[in-house]
Amino acid sequence: MLKNYLLTAWNVFQRRKLFTAINLACIVLTLVVLLVVTAMLQEAFYPSGVEHRSNRFLQVHMIEATNEKHTALSRSPLGYRVIEKYLKPMPGVEMVAAVTGVEPTAVIMNDVSTELNMRHADAEYWRVMDFKVLAGRVPNEDDVAQGRMVAVLARSMALKLFGDPAPLGRKLETGGQTFTVIGVVQDALHLNAYADLWVPVTTYPNTTYRHQMTGRFFALLLARSPDDLPAIRAEVQRIAARMDFAGDPEFSSGQIWADSKVDMFARTLTSSKDTNPDAGGVGGASLILGGVTLLMLLFMLLPALNLVNLNVGRIMERSTEIGVRKAFGASNRQLAAQLILENVLLCLAGGAIALVLAAGVLWWLEASGPIPYLKVGINFAVFAWGLLITVVFGVLSGLVPALKMSRLDPVHALKGAA
Structure with missing residues (x-):
């Protein structure tokens, strides 16, 4: 038939x-x-590629802060204090990484200014992400602890700035600071990986960022197994309930969420607080x-x-x-x-x-x-x-x-x- x-x-x-x-x-x-x-x-x-571990990491990308009378409300990326004081010590995770969103800047090279996108990141970031290192190395714990003025370039930007796919040891100037190139990585277009230039988080000109509850950072929480993700989400909610905004003149409490990529996009798109399937909400997926x-x-x-x-x-x-x-x-x-x-x-x-x-x-x-x-x-x-x-x-x-x-x-x- x-x-x-x-x-x-x-x-x-x-x-x-x-x-x-x-x-x-x-x-x-x-x-x-x-x-x-x-x-x-x-x-x-x-x-796949750089973010192939995304099936076992969650992102804390936003903090919603308010005052006691709930007359003021702010939604913004995290301040570094939230990550350092509350998220990095949390149990049940393999590691917690801190990285800023993309920060537009300009690099002056041979009296020519080139616009590019920069991120500040800690050492854990390079272990959560799986960049293909084409030359040199990426920043380690000692580089971050010592605040060394080192930088990693995406391959396309290395070629654009220096005409060299491996300009190790070369200097570049941005934001009034001079960095030494120690590594070149393969270009990557991913939510947490896209940038032209990366430098250690500790290279900020001052330490004000360390004391901020709101700011420009994202946290990546890497689980040992995808099965651990619901417990990590629940722990983040418990952490949010005890965050201390002491010293902040405007806000007294805040809320944070640990999301998968899809949940994060859904939360941003719908401005909803209820996209976590583990808590009975409608899943972002x-x-x-x-x-x-x-x-x-x-x-x-x-x-x-x-x-x-x-x-x-x-x-x-x-x-x-x-x-x-x-x-x-x-x-x-x-x-x-x-x-x-x-x-x-x-x-x-x-x-x-x-x-x-x-x-x-x-x-x-x-x-x-x-x-x-x-x-x-x-x-x-x-x-x-x-x-x-x-x-x-x-x-x-x-x-x-x-x-x-x-x-x-x-x-x-x-x-x-x-």
């Missing part, structure tokens, strides 16, 4: 080559866009996955409707064939299954072409550089999503025509009328 369906589908595709080409073009264009978006989202939330799925289905709706119209037209041309098959005992279910199978096969062929084209688009995005440091490709997870999207697309665009075809009256169909 399946073999007959496949042979029939092949003959139908060969019979109307222009129709088949139009259908394929519509399918390929839609799936290329969906596959590229899926690859970008997969790399953003479940990355569920929010993001539901939103992305809805957008994909809406995006697929228009081309699916176009394919429905094309398929209905094809059915009318095959009315005599349908009438003959019904006269010889073909059931409505068999006829519907045939057209849906034809449509799914066409979509799978379009999906194969779309995979190749999507890989080409991603290669072009990496090579042309509209998004700095982008490294993304079609991997098994993206292929699996692409296959699922392709089948769904085929079923959606073939279901209505299949039902219409299966209900044709055999007498009218043999006369060539619907």
Whole structure:
């Protein structure tokens, strides 16, 4: 039976080559866009490379501070004091890292000012992240403890500033400070890894940052196992309840959350405090996955409707064939299954072409550089999503025509009328 369906589908595709080409073009264009978006989202939330340990680290990226009367409210990145005093000593974690968000700055080189993005980080940061070190080394505990004026550059910035992929020992000046380059790492575009320049946290001109409860820092909490993440989230909530804002003239208490990447994005996007599934909230993964799925289905709706119209037209041309098959005992279910199978096969062929084209688009995005440091490709997870999207697309665009075809009256169909 399946073999007959496949042979029939092949003959139908060969019979109307222009129709088949139009259908394929519509399918390929839609799936290329969906596959590229899926690859970008997969790399953003479940990355490989530098942040491949993201399945076992949580991020504390925001503190919500208020006063006793709740008349003042501030949402900002953490101050270093929160990380040093409350998070670093916490039990149940392998390590806690502190790093600032991206800080725009300028480097003066040969009387030319170059704009770049800098981060201040502690030694633990380099152990949580897994940068590929291309030359030299990254800062260690002693560098941070001694406040050494050392720096690490991304490879692209090293080439831009010095024309050398390994400018070890060279000096650069930024913010009135002079740093010595001790290492070069591979470019990386990830939430916690993207930067052009990294320097030790202790190279700030003064120690004011150490006493601040709000500031510009993020904390990365690395668990020994993904199974430890719920306990770490709960411990962070207990820590938040006992944070002391003594000496702060504006705020008296605060709240912090330990989030996965997806939960953090959902919390930022929705301004919600309730995206932690361990505490009975709606998980960030569920929010993001539901939103992305809805957008994909809406995006697929228009081309699916176009394919429905094309398929209905094809059915009318095959009315005599349908009438003959019904006269010889073909059931409505068999006829519907045939057209849906034809449509799914066409979509799978379009999906194969779309995979190749999507890989080409991603290669072009990496090579042309509209998004700095982008490294993304079609991997098994993206292929699996692409296959699922392709089948769904085929079923959606073939279901209505299949039902219409299966209900044709055999007498009218043999006369060539619907």
